[in-house]
Amino acid sequence: DVKVTQSSRYLVKRTGEKVFLECVQDMDHENMFWYRQDPGLGLRLIYFSYDVKMKEKGDIPEGYSVSREKKERFSLILESASTNQTSMYLCASSFVDAGELFFGEGSRLTVL
Amino acid sequence: GDSVTQMEGPVTLSEEAFLTINCTYTATGYPSLFWYVQYPGEGLQLLLKATKADDKGSNKGFEATYRKETTSFHLEKGSVQVSDSAVYFCALNPFSGGYNKLIFGAGTRLAVHP
Numbered sequence: 390d391v392k393v394t395q396s397s398r399y400l401v402k403r404t405g406e407k408v409f410l411e412c413v414q415d416m417d418h419e420n421m422f423w424y425r426q427d428p429g430l431g432l433r434l435i436y437f438s439y440d441v442k443m444k445e446k447g448d449i450p451e452g453y454s455v456s457r458e459k460k461e462r463f464s465l466i467l468e469s470a471s472t473n474q475t476s477m478y479l480c481a482s483s484f485v486d487a488g489e490l491f492f493g494e495g496s497r498l499t500v501l
Numbered sequence: 502g503d504s505v506t507q508m509e510g511p512v513t514l515s516e517e518a519f520l521t522i523n524c525t526y527t528a529t530g531y532p533s534l535f536w537y538v539q540y541p542g543e544g545l546q547l548l549l550k551a552t553k554a555d556d557k558g559s560n561k562g563f564e565a566t567y568r569k570e571t572t573s574f575h576l577e578k579g580s581v582q583v584s585d586s587a588v589y590f591c592a593l594n595p596f597s598g599g600y601n602k603l604i605f606g607a608g609t610r611l612a613v614h615p
Contacts, residue, residue: 393544420601431505431590431607432545447602479544483601488533488552488594490603492544 392416395480395493402500408467410496412480419485421463423447423455426477426495435478438463439485470500503528503595507606510588514581514613522576522609524565524591532593534558534567534574535603539588548576548589581613 396411414421420439424432424447434447436455444455452474456464463482467474477497481490508523526534533552537545549558554569563578574591591606 422602424605429607432605434602437602481545485601488535488550488601488603489547490545490601492537492546494542494544 393480393482393491393493395478395496397496398494400496400498402470402498404471404500406470406500408470408498408500410465410467410478410480410498412463412465412482412493413461414463414480414482414491415461416482416491417460418482418491419460420483421457422481422483422490423453423463423465424479424481425449426479432479435465467498470498472500474498475500503532503593503604505591505593505604505606507589507591507609510608510610512609512611514611516583516613516615517580518613520576520578520581520585520611522589522591522611524574524576524606526572526574526591526593528572528593528595530595532595534565535592535594536563536565536574536576537590537592537605539590539608541587545590581611583613583615586611586613 393414422437423435438457454466480493504527535550536548538548549560551558551567557566588608592603
């Protein structure tokens with residue numbers, strides 16, 4: 390079975406803390422993505438990566454950064470968490486030219 | 502720019518009722534279209550897809566036909582079950598700029614009651 394694993398299902402952090410969300414895929418996919426899911430807004434792309442050490446901004450990159458040091462791992466970093474970053478974060482991966490994305494189960498982050 | 506519009510939910514149905522969730526899109530070129538489903542507490546998983554006009558995607562009793570003339574990809578099921586309760590997302594891949602980036606609709610929550 391293909392698998393995208395997100396390190397934490399639930400996190401509670403305080404305003405100003407640095408937050409790391411990690412994602413690992415075992416399918417040798419080139420592309421990896423971080424989405425944010427909010428009610429009524431659907432999924433919005435934060436960042437994506439098409440190769441190791443390569444990254445591109447999505448639609449809402451402000452307040453976030455990413456790291457991809459190995460092909461299978463893609464990390465989302467909140468340098469200084471704020472309450473408006475309380476959300477569900479979804480990692481996904483795909484082959485470079487295939488339409489289907491494979492998603493992890495999500496990480497629900499609450500910033501107090 | 503490219504976008505996807507879905508009917509607002511929640512949609513509430515009784516078991517064995519007919520389901521339609523409307524999806525329309527705006528895109529230049531020839532996008533691929535998808536329906537993803539998110540069951541409670543889980544991530545999204547692909548339900549069905551269509552890659553060109555007039556294609557019909559189908560899976561688990563769900564169907565959707567890629568209609569270029571009406572820019573639509575409506576999801577249908579003839580007889581829903583309680584286990585179909587989930588959030589359904591319509592998405593498109595515009596294939597612009599490469600990288601396989603999907604654009605998602607806002608999602609439609611379906612609740613099926615016995």
